[in-house]
Amino acid sequence: AGSGQKTIAILPPGMTSPFYVQIVQGARKIAQEYGYKVIVEAPPAESDFNTQVSMMENLVSEHVSAIAVCPMDDKAIGTAIVQANKAHIPVFIFNGLASTGSGNVTEYIGYNQREAAHKLAQFTVQVLHGHGNIMILDGIPSYYNTERVGGYKEIINHYPNIHIVEEQQADWLRSEGLSITMQALQAHPNIQLVYGASDEMDIGAAIAASQMHKHIYTIGIDGNPVTLQDIQSGLVTATIGTFPYEMGETVVEQMHKYFMGQSIPKFLETPTVLVTKSDLQAYESGKLWSTPKASHEEVQM
Amino acid sequence: MALVILAGALSLASPAFRTWGNIQDIVIQASIVAIMAAGQTFVIGTGGIDLSVGSIVGLSGVISALLMSTDKAVGGMGHGVVVAVLAGLGVGAVVGLFNGFAIAKLGMAPFIVTLGTMEMVRGLAYVLTQGETIDALPTSFDNLATNTFLGVSDLIWITIGVYVVSWVLISRTLFGKYTLSIGGNEFATRLSGVRVDRVIIGVYVLSGVLSALAGILLDARLQSGISTNGDGYELDTIAGVVIGGTSLSGGSASMFGSLVGVLIMSCVRDGLTLLNVNTYWSDVVMGLIIVLAVLTDILRKRIAVQRWFRRAIVGRRDQGEVQGT
Amino acid sequence: MALVILAGALSLASPAFRTWGNIQDIVIQASIVAIMAAGQTFVIGTGGIDLSVGSIVGLSGVISALLMSTDKAVGGMGHGVVVAVLAGLGVGAVVGLFNGFAIAKLGMAPFIVTLGTMEMVRGLAYVLTQGETIDALPTSFDNLATNTFLGVSDLIWITIGVYVVSWVLISRTLFGKYTLSIGGNEFATRLSGVRVDRVIIGVYVLSGVLSALAGILLDARLQSGISTNGDGYELDTIAGVVIGGTSLSGGSASMFGSLVGVLIMSCVRDGLTLLNVNTYWSDVVMGLIIVLAVLTDILRKRIAVQRWFRRAIVGRRDQGEVQGT
Amino acid sequence: MEDILRVEGVSKEFPGVKALDGARFNLRKSEVHVLLGENGAGKSTLMNIIGGVYRPDEGQMWLRGQPYRPQSALDALRAGVAVIHQELQLCPQQSVVENVFLGDERRRAGWLCKREMEEEAENLLAELGLQVDPRAPVGELGIAAQQLVEIAKMVRRNPDVLVMDEPTASLSEREVDRLFDIIQRLKQGGMSVIYISHRLNEIPRIGDRVTVMRDGRTIDTLDVKTSDRNQWIQLMVGRELRQLAFETVERGEPVLSVKGLTRKGVFRDVTFDVHRGEIVAIAGMVGSGRTEVLRAIFGVDPVDEGEVWVRGRRTHIRGPADAIRLGFGFLPEDRKAQGLVLEQAIAHNVALASYARLGGPVWYRGRRTEALANSYGQRLRIKMSRSSERVAALSGGNQQKVMLARWLAAESEILMIDEPTRGVDVAAKFEIYQLLHDLRRKGLAILMVSSELPEVLTLADRVLVMREGEVVAHLCRDEASEEVIAQWAMAGSRR
Ligand SMILES: Nc1ncnc2c1ncn2[C@@H]1O[C@H](COP(=O)(O)OP(=O)(O)OP(=O)(O)O)[C@@H](O)[C@H]1O
Numbered sequence A: 001a002g003s004g005q006k007t008i009a010i011l012p013p014g015m016t017s018p019f020y021v022q023i024v025q026g027a028r029k030i031a032q033e034y035g036y037k038v039i040v041e042a043p044p045a046e047s048d049f050n051t052q053v054s055m056m057e058n059l060v061s062e063h064v065s066a067i068a069v070c071p072m073d074d075k076a077i078g079t080a081i082v083q084a085n086k087a088h089i090p091v092f093i094f095n096g097l098a099s100t101g102s103g104n105v106t107e108y109i110g111y112n113q114r115e116a117a118h119k120l121a122q123f124t125v126q127v128l129h130g131h132g133n134i135m136i137l138d139g140i141p142s143y144y145n146t147e148r149v150g151g152y153k154e155i156i157n158h159y160p161n162i163h164i165v166e167e168q169q170a171d172w173l174r175s176e177g178l179s180i181t182m183q184a185l186q187a188h189p190n191i192q193l194v195y196g197a198s199d200e201m202d203i204g205a206a207i208a209a210s211q212m213h214k215h216i217y218t219i220g221i222d223g224n225p226v227t228l229q230d231i232q233s234g235l236v237t238a239t240i241g242t243f244p245y246e247m248g249e250t251v252v253e254q255m256h257k258y259f260m261g262q263s264i265p266k267f268l269e270t271p272t273v274l275v276t277k278s279d280l281q282a283y284e285s286g287k288l289w290s291t292p293k294a295s296h297e298e299v300q301m
Numbered sequence B, C: 001m002a003l004v005i006l007a008g009a010l011s012l013a014s015p016a017f018r019t020w021g022n023i024q025d026i027v028i029q030a031s032i033v034a035i036m037a038a039g040q041t042f043v044i045g046t047g048g049i050d051l052s053v054g055s056i057v058g059l060s061g062v063i064s065a066l067l068m069s070t071d072k073a074v075g076g077m078g079h080g081v082v083v084a085v086l087a088g089l090g091v092g093a094v095v096g097l098f099n100g101f102a103i104a105k106l107g108m109a110p111f112i113v114t115l116g117t118m119e120m121v122r123g124l125a126y127v128l129t130q131g132e133t134i135d136a137l138p139t140s141f142d143n144l145a146t147n148t149f150l151g152v153s154d155l156i157w158i159t160i161g162v163y164v165v166s167w168v169l170i171s172r173t174l175f176g177k178y179t180l181s182i183g184g185n186e187f188a189t190r191l192s193g194v195r196v197d198r199v200i201i202g203v204y205v206l207s208g209v210l211s212a213l214a215g216i217l218l219d220a221r222l223q224s225g226i227s228t229n230g231d232g233y234e235l236d237t238i239a240g241v242v243i244g245g246t247s248l249s250g251g252s253a254s255m256f257g258s259l260v261g262v263l264i265m266s267c268v269r270d271g272l273t274l275l276n277v278n279t280y281w282s283d284v285v286m287g288l289i290i291v292l293a294v295l296t297d298i299l300r301k302r303i304a305v306q307r308w309f310r311r312a313i314v315g316r317r318d319q320g321e322v323q324g325t
Numbered sequence D: 001m002e003d004i005l006r007v008e009g010v011s012k013e014f015p016g017v018k019a020l021d022g023a024r025f026n027l028r029k030s031e032v033h034v035l036l037g038e039n040g041a042g043k044s045t046l047m048n049i050i051g052g053v054y055r056p057d058e059g060q061m062w063l064r065g066q067p068y069r070p071q072s073a074l075d076a077l078r079a080g081v082a083v084i085h086q087e088l089q090l091c092p093q094q095s096v097v098e099n100v101f102l103g104d105e106r107r108r109a110g111w112l113c114k115r116e117m118e119e120e121a122e123n124l125l126a127e128l129g130l131q132v133d134p135r136a137p138v139g140e141l142g143i144a145a146q147q148l149v150e151i152a153k154m155v156r157r158n159p160d161v162l163v164m165d166e167p168t169a170s171l172s173e174r175e176v177d178r179l180f181d182i183i184q185r186l187k188q189g190g191m192s193v194i195y196i197s198h199r200l201n202e203i204p205r206i207g208d209r210v211t212v213m214r215d216g217r218t219i220d221t222l223d224v225k226t227s228d229r230n231q232w233i234q235l236m237v238g239r240e241l242r243q244l245a246f247e248t249v250e251r252g253e254p255v256l257s258v259k260g261l262t263r264k265g266v267f268r269d270v271t272f273d274v275h276r277g278e279i280v281a282i283a284g285m286v287g288s289g290r291t292e293v294l295r296a297i298f299g300v301d302p303v304d305e306g307e308v309w310v311r312g313r314r315t316h317i318r319g320p321a322d323a324i325r326l327g328f329g330f331l332p333e334d335r336k337a338q339g340l341v342l343e344q345a346i347a348h349n350v351a352l353a354s355y356a357r358l359g360g361p362v363w364y365r366g367r368r369t370e371a372l373a374n375s376y377g378q379r380l381r382i383k384m385s386r387s388s389e390r391v392a393a394l395s396g397g398n399q400q401k402v403m404l405a406r407w408l409a410a411e412s413e414i415l416m417i418d419e420p421t422r423g424v425d426v427a428a429k430f431e432i433y434q435l436l437h438d439l440r441r442k443g444l445a446i447l448m449v450s451s452e453l454p455e456v457l458t459l460a461d462r463v464l465v466m467r468e469g470e471v472v473a474h475l476c477r478d479e480a481s482e483e484v485i486a487q488w489a490m491a492g493s494r495r
């Protein structure tokens, strides 16, 4: 910890998806306002748990003032948090509300993944009028995938006339989403809606459908700028706006409050909204953003 | 062979497999990797290996996309499609040149050189995009992936073109002959007065350019340039080439085999989707298929070798006493 | 050599690098990959390659975790630590046996066999966990990663142990001699009465067991079993071995070199973090370092040879000294 | 007569060895110049320098009176100098045609003329006595056939200077005759040939002049007509070689009995015994299946029918390991591909088949291994600096001795040797003969394959002649002569 300027570290699981890029941009902007130095570190691959733990350990041994991490896996990050605790470095978890394996976290900041998935499921029921065939694109096995897909199915399972005819893993990737959707649409020409557990997979599905001249609904989670453009152009039907930029801002705001000695809640939930073409502008202008509210731990089901 | 059996089995198992549209889809999906595999076949023919192909897909895709994107916010420069495509191919050539130079002139091991460039090139793609997706590509470019000619997708035509040219190169030109000779015995080839270094450099440049082409086509297919594109394709191309019957120790190459190898893998993926196999099991099945495909090939060859041996001897002896064992 | 230079440069650039704690951190981080690299060194010594090591980390980690986890919800069975560890190691041995058998007895190419098992084993890990993280491991187990002995982490002691044993194996036993002899000339070794098949199978089993050990230790470090663990480590281990000076064509092996190779990579990653290099650039630097490390080694050898034996050698790949054309 | 090639004061040092030390040499137009010297004298090194593979440390060369400094094999070929290397340099997976034409393909308008090249290769090889499918991969041919392909490859280029480094080492009489015919023709066409061989009886048949080298230096150049064999040997080894005279040994009970051994399409109904204290030689032409019989007995290749009895017991040998346990040793003809682990130490190569006896099944005993290698190095006079040196650094003949040392060290009781003296110099050859004789006296059973008839006649107690996969004659020592053996080997084989 430098005497004057504080150094804070942001550890997203990867810097190759627009979502985390947005978070980091938001965080940098606020940090600059407060005069904090920002270190951003991310492993090359989003499945490399060990490297993320290592990176965090390195930052602990560098004695940064605070660490904000979006763990690839909430259990696996435990070791590193324990070390941070030993060095008295506060740890903030962002984009996740599930408590970690061990160690003490100062604050969890994130949106409710399961609830977001519920919103999409309700949207599905609405546009399909309670019956139809749908397909799900999973990401790489992880907490996020479990919550997003599990939450979605929770609602859908109440509607016996909505059939999940296909569920495949597309590794969070647009290219995989594209090819899997193409194949699936061949096998099941009656698919009416594709739910991608991330925007990129969902955009892949949308491109596949448009290339096959099929009109289906495509919905995803993230609300990245690129997705918003695709909603604008009519390619993608809907997404969950998760305000990544604002989430990044919030993280640094909360750190600042902590440094100032203000009390902060253990769990802070940021808002999510369903974004379709009609409320696109409202979302983009930030009007739909509402103040994060104190919340509770998200329990894995 | 294996492909035919596989296709047959899948057709029986799932009627959807048999449709013309589905077959075309399989080929379209395979086309990107297939184009890369053509280049990789040359490299493996020399006894080398090119791990950088996947990241070249990323980098050249990103550079082409940046050059032609009309979205200023992500750094788009709004150049013409032709310029962008040429620049993308150029990037592939430059990376290939670097690989080839380090291998041929500095005598470094292909595996390690291309592992290094793989990281570097991927990193450059990240640096250029800063993690953003480069979209807003010209429609004329996006159409590359959807246009058809005589009812067949442009992507398929391009793939066919690449394979015809590659096949001519490997089996009808000196470049091809030397490629395989180098794989067979580099020293002997050098002693015979062949400019081995040039051939090696040429092979890696070719692989780089074909990977760049694949990257550009993937852009068209995904309607955007993404820095992570092509991640992991190096193993897919190598697997395709090896399943196709080209030996990793160099000296032989089957262009047609590589195409078939890639198609087999694409078929299996497609088949697994159509049969609605549990996501978690699909990797298991995929791995099994790779092993089995190569195994049947080995067993088939063993029998063929025995036959060849007999023929050679019979030819020499003019005696008909050889019977099947 | 390269390691020393690198460490020196980094120490100068960042004082934090010099601390004992940081050095220990680097070694701990490297330990998982280093243990795998020891096994990979044997495999590469025979002229083979083992791509399945990364997924063995995943599978054996998951199986051990499942056996000892006390969390019934994720399928934990609450067995003892010893049972779980032995089962994990057993899984590695079985996968290694499969690889070795296919390679030695069926004559399949190591690259393709282990590519196949890589997919299969990874798939099995997914199937077993269904994507869940397996936590609630016994504390006595988790402590493996944090305990120290004489002020040095247990992980480091285990790594040292693995390397001492591996070094003895490769340089002081017939198993090691035969391993390298097979890499040099498999047929000649077979003709001399060595049971080549057994040695090859042994080598792959060893690699499998060491990878399984790495997987179990990674569990302890992450306090949970995760199916994607070890993804991509195959390339890291191979890069480490090659940077360490073992030739991919087989017949030679430098156990110490492999350790150094892995440490170099770990050092670079750590150095990049400490120097706060932009994430996007770190891949570029990493790739550059790999190429440079091997290059300096080649140049150093060349210069050394030239010094000692005058202008004798112009330096060429296999044959020692044919000049470039 | 003018000198086409002149070499002055050429030196070359390798790590630890001075291979050439001021060698000189001149080659006249249209002559066959024989280069003689013990194993390791530096002959191949000098040829590698002439062929552009190595650069000399010191010294100068002139070609047609112009300074000649080739930087690569390509330079040498362009200047009209072609080398047939001692160790075969072929691309195994490539076809015979592709190898013959490698680097000098026939093209028309940029396209390869496959058909023409195939025809030309076939004709050229037929002239050399090799009838093979030109499209077959070279690696599937036997070593003798490969040697002929290698010769065809360089002869076809029609260079001004052709270097032949032990071209006949693995050929039998018939191929040698044909090769000499071709060399005579080339010579008449104005080509100059440097010819290296350890078979001294070839020299009067082919050579015009002889240059003898020793320890990297040129000792003398003589006219073939005015000098004789003893003189050459004297110059090569620096002393007279005493004449070999082996007393016959009482032969013991049969140790190895082969009954009706058949490998379909390769050899048929092979039956013979080898007794304790006896050397049996298998003679025959290249491709007659001699090597295959040895390989089958040793368990390398499967057999379809027949039995192998060892010391009165029927055996089932499933692989070399089984064979070695029964007391077999097998020295293959292709030492580079099948014999040596080239990049590893001499000591390793010597001890490879006897490690378990040196220190049990687990541990590697470095010191004992080196001691073993050193003692055999001395016994066989292997020219090496240290036994920890790589085998690849040894000269061809010394590599052969290492191979022999491996089986001596393994204390085999039944030695099967395929071409025991391939590439071995006269002095060493006599040493090896002496050694084999000593082994016979100690009661070993030796089965050898040799294409050198004088060698067969010197060593063998009995001679089997094979032709086209069958044993056509069993000859005892008194019945055997070069003419008789050649007759049996060739009878009826003309197509
Ligand atoms: N590449 C090399 N590295 C090290 N030493 C070498 C190398 N090549 C040859 N030598 C050494 O140089 C000396 C001369 O070897 P060379 O091959 O020229 O002998 P030679 O006269 O051809 O013998 P032979 O009749 O056995 O073929 C030998 O002592 C050999 O060990």
Ligand SMILES: Nc1ncnc2c1ncn2[C@@H]1O[C@H](COP(=O)(O)OP(=O)(O)OP(=O)(O)O)[C@@H](O)[C@H]1O
Residues within 6 Å of the ligand: B312, B316, D129, D130, D131, D132, D140, D141, D142, D143, D144, D145, D284, D285, D286, D287, D288, D289, D290, D291, D292, D449
């Ligand atoms: N002159 C030839 N004509 C046709 N094929 C040949 C000829 N020489 C060799 N071959 C091929 O090469 C194979 C092995 O050849 P090799 O020279 O090893 O002969 P061999 O049968 O081992 O007998 P030997 O030991 O007497 O030379 C033969 O089985 C044959 O297929």
Ligand SMILES: [Mg+2]
Residues within 6 Å of the ligand: D043, D044, D045, D086, D165, D395, D396, D397
């Ligand atoms: Mg020689």
Ligand SMILES: [Mg+2]
Residues within 6 Å of the ligand: D142, D287, D290, D291, D333, D418
């Ligand atoms: Mg033979």
